[in-house]
Amino acid sequence: MKIVTELAPGVNDDVTAVFTFKLPNGIAARLPNLRLAASVGAGADGILSASDLPASVHVTRACDDxxxxxxxxxxxxxxxxxxxxxxxxxxxxxxxxxxxxxxxxxxxxxxxxxxxxxxxxxxxxxxxxxxxxxxxxxxxxxxxxxxxxxxxxxxxxxxxxxxxxxxxxxxxxxxxxxxxxxxxxxxxxxxxxxxxxxxxxxxxxxxxxxxxxxxxxxxxxxxxxxxxxxxxxxxxxxxxxxxxTPHSAAQPAVEPVVDQFIENMRRLSTGEPLMHVLNRDLGY
CATH class of the missing domain: 3.40.50.720 (NAD(P)-binding Rossmann-like Domain)
Structure with missing residues (x-):
């Protein structure tokens, strides 16, 4: 899996997924092949607030028992x-x-x-x-x-x-x-x-x-x-x-959240249903 941490004209077209807590306006517009926006947290409001996120992009949240x-x-x-x-x-x-x-x-x-x-x-x-x-x-x-x-x-x-x-x-x-x-x-x-x-x-x-x-x-x-x-x-x-308290009540563990993202990337490539997809109309 190719991972980038800085967007640039040479790599933007290759990005199919973002793994983030927030998605500021202007980012999605630079990623023409974006198909998945995955939240690293239990909530995805920081992603859903992006007004330019295409309706075709799946939004998922992190789930940790x-x-x-x-x-x-x-x-x-x-x-x-x-x-x-x-x-x-x-x-x-x-x-x-x-x-x-x-x-x-x-x-x-x-x-x-x-x-x-x-x-x-x-x-x-x-x-x-x-x-x-x-x-x-x-x-x-x-x-x-x-x-x-x-x-x-x-x-x-x-x-x-x-x-x-x-x-x-x-x-x-x-x-x-x-x-x-x-x-x-x-x-x-x-x-x-x-x-x-x-x-x-x-x-x-x-x-x-x-x-x-x-x-x-x-x-x-x-x-x-x-x-x-x-x-x-x-x-x-x-x-x-x-x-x-400094937004520290709870947070998902790193390993299961990363594993979920990797599994969803696999499912994205095979056309299988993704895990933990949000209803964008409801916001959860």
């Missing part, structure tokens, strides 16, 4: 940090204070998960195994026997109204962009804690800050942002009720 477990570790880390009040324990440790904190009943605490696909389902079951009540929300109806799932925008107020923790794991699409905004935060149970490990564009950042400052929300752990890296001037860095 370990991704769900990694995301579950991140979500559990953030939930337990707040639920067991780790910041207070760390402050007490630093000042040498022996003060026992009350332990809440997890069965009376609801963790709502937006996006319960391959990754979200693993997260939901992991959180539930620690005793928390779990509910899920999806754009379209689906069956799930382990926990209750709400579907469709009309069910959002009922779903949000019971969340003590709200976990966003949705893909970024035209229908989810800006979904979590001021009006949605107004329907969330007062004091809810938000965890966004999906994409920055789903949450309206100014509205999230306002909801925390107005004490509608108790705080947030945010792993993804509209602009990354997050600028030092961002108020998220200095907010006492917000934890910023």
């Amino acid at each position: 370990g991704l769900g477990l990694s995301m579950a570790q991140y979500v559990v880390l953030q939930v337990l940090r707040v639920f067991r009040d780790l910041p207070t324990l760390e402050r007490q440790h630093a000042s040498g204070e022996w003060i026992r904190l009350p332990i809440r009943d997890a069965t009376k605490c609801t963790v709502g998960i937006m996006g319960v696909g391959q990754t979200g389902s693993v997260v939901a079951r992991t959180v539930a195994s620690l005793g928390f009540r779990v509910v899920g929300w999806t754009r379209t109806a689906r069956d799930e026997s382990d926990f209750k799932i709400y579907s469709g925008r009309e069910t959002l107020p009922e779903f949000l109204g019971q969340c003590d923790f709200l976990v966003c794991l949705l893909p970024l699409t035209d229908s989810t962009r800006g979904l979590l905004n001021r009006s949605m935060f107004a329907t969330v149970r007062k004091g809810c804690y938000v965890i966004n490990a999906a994409r920055g564009g789903i949450v309206v950042e100014d509205d999230l800050l306002a909801a925390i400052d107005n004490e509608e929300l108790s705080g947030a752990a945010v792993d993804v942002f509209d602009q990354e890296p997050l600028p030092q001037s961002s108020p998220f860095w200095r907010h006492p009720k917000i934890l910023v």
